[in-house]
Amino acid sequence: MKPRVAVLISGGGSNMVKLLESMEGDHPAEPVLVLANSDSAGGLAKAQALGTQSDFVDHRLYGEDRAAFEDALIAKLDAVNADLICLAGFMRVLTSHFIERYDGLMLNIHPSLLPKYKGLHTHARALEAGDTEAGCTVHEVTAKLDDGPIIEQARVPILSNDTPDKLAARVLIEEHRIYPSALRRFVEAL
Ligand code: GAR
Secondary structure (H helix, E strand, O other), X not given: OOOEEEEEEOOOOHHHHHHHHHOOOOOOOEEEEEEEOOOOXXXXXXXXHOOOOEEXXXXXXXXXXXXXXXXXXXXXXXXXXXXXXXXXXXXXXXXXXXXXHOOOOEEEEEOOOOOOOOOOXXXXXXXXXXXXXXXXXXXXXXXXXXXXXXXXXXXXXXXXXXXXXXXXXXXXXXXXXXXHHHHHHHHHOO
């Protein structure tokens, strides 16, 4: 049976769309759910338009109780028998409670050349540092933030007139290319 993939998002979900579009035909995995941490995530409607079930768990209802929020996510994921989790712009930090549940079965895309610039504001930090190149990384998720074995990276040049937004747009084009390719490679190796 094909691994059943859930994609977790917080925003517009452009990476999620590329992942869903890639999982067609002879692809070795199938998408079963797009799950957001808010009903305002723009990607939810895009998932439905592509024929994938979408749902949300509003993190604000759980306050500081991250375990309860994560249990609510897990309940939604269990309801569709999700095997594999792809974080695609999911902007809530997950604890080991959630991560251990999907040990070795969770991927993330991060908009930097890890191990550089873990966390937020990656593009501004690359510009401030005077870097000449930036990029993105697909990696397996482990308990340490933006850590874990790297599956695929792509590099882009930093140009002299770059702003964080211009750089982000250039990096995003590469994200859309490497996330589907890394997912396929990861599933083929399972
Ligand atoms: C992407 O650039 C992704 O790499 C980044 O959020 C954006 C989501 O865009 N993720 C992180 O910063 C995770 N720390 P999208 O919703 O259009 O895919």
